[in-house]
Amino acid sequence: MKKFSKLFTIFFLLISSLAFSAEKASVQTEITEIDVHGNAYLAVKAKQMVTRGFSASDIVNITAGDFKFTAPIVKDYSDVNTGEFLLRMEPETISLAINLGNFAQTAKVKVGTKVTITLKKQYGYLIDYQTRMLKPSDDRAQFESDEVFANFRPLTKGKIKEGKIFRSYSPVRGDARSPYAVKLAEKNKVTAVIALGDTLETASANFKGAPYYKKLSDSKKVCYVNMGSSFGGEEFNAKLKTTLLFIAENPGETYLIHGKDGKNRTGYVTAVLLALNGATLEEITDDYMQSYKNLYNVKKNFQQYDLFANTIPFIFTNMNGGKKVTDKNLASVVESYLIKDIGLTKAQIEAVCKNLQ
16 A cells, blocks of 8 residues: 555656646636536546646635535545545546535536636645545455455344345446356345346346346346436435335345445445344444445555545435434434435335345
């Protein structure tokens, strides 16, 4: 990790030699597209940003229409804390976003909205950015088990029956981990799957390497949710409702929930299920962070641990209108959220819990 950190710093210092001084780091552009998750794409390109004096890990001031905010320039949504703003700089696109949120709704912007970006602090986010630059290894030999490699495990806390529901990496992503996820799903006799990040089309592209998964799909035992990663909003709420109704309306199954890595969307849904079934905040956080340990070897004594672990209290506090959630009121807060925001009935929620116990 130390070696990577030094290389990372050198890389960005080299980039800085191409940039103009801080006084010249400013750009005016506009929003050209807003995607289904509320991310706002800009007319300016990454190459133009670098030419005008901006680099990844800079902190910038942004005005989008009447909305003003500060954000770091990063590569991925998870490079900032849950709920925070970011300017995402990819090779071909620049976008404004909120990690697990809907930027367009929050900022009240639309296509054509004018945007001004000015440099606040060059490399002001560098240390945090380095901390989050985690890349999983695709070498099975570096992992202690197939389960760890495939980020595959049962939900066991609270009243959930052991072996009743599992979470994992995607069995149909078509990469090094997917075959292990498929094998473990079959080994654990999974009979119904909730594919949070897929459509039938995207999943079927990799059915050749996942015959067991294809069999379940052909039997209508896979619920293709195609959920975005921007928590909240009408679309996300509708997708979460679809997910929970699938469990409520399919009793007697052994379920598997997965997204791509089995980390964020899967973490949100499993946090809801664990809370409904009596798990504590600590147990839910431990389960959520197990994915970071499995994928990136992030342990409790690592600097990154608390950055990612704060996602769980953020999720539940957000469900509770910004008020703190404790073990005592956790289940009732989640139930109220599912009824008021998601549109489930109390009977449907009870069916979800019954089918997992």
